[in-house]
Amino acid sequence: MTLRLQREIERLxxxxxxxxxxxxxxxxxxVISIDEMDAEAAHK
Structure with missing residues (x-):
């Protein structure tokens, strides 16, 4: 494998x-946002 190809793979x-x-x-x-929305809905 050429050095340039190896460097390219490392960058990727x-x-x-x-x-x-x-x-x-x-x-x-x-997930946090959904949990907060669920918590707010539960309080109503």
């Missing part, structure tokens, strides 16, 4: 990790 891996972290944060935020 890093990008994927960043995207994965963002997705994880978004899901966590959505």
């Amino acid at each position: 891996k890093c990008r994927l990790l960043e995207v994965g972290a963002l997705v994880e944060q978004a899901i966590r935020f959505a």
Whole structure:
């Protein structure tokens, strides 16, 4: 495998990790929001 290809793959891996972290944060935020909405609905 060429060095350029290896570097490109490493960059893509890093990008994927960043995207994965963002997705994880978004899901966590959505779950928290839904929990809060459920809690508010339960109080009414």
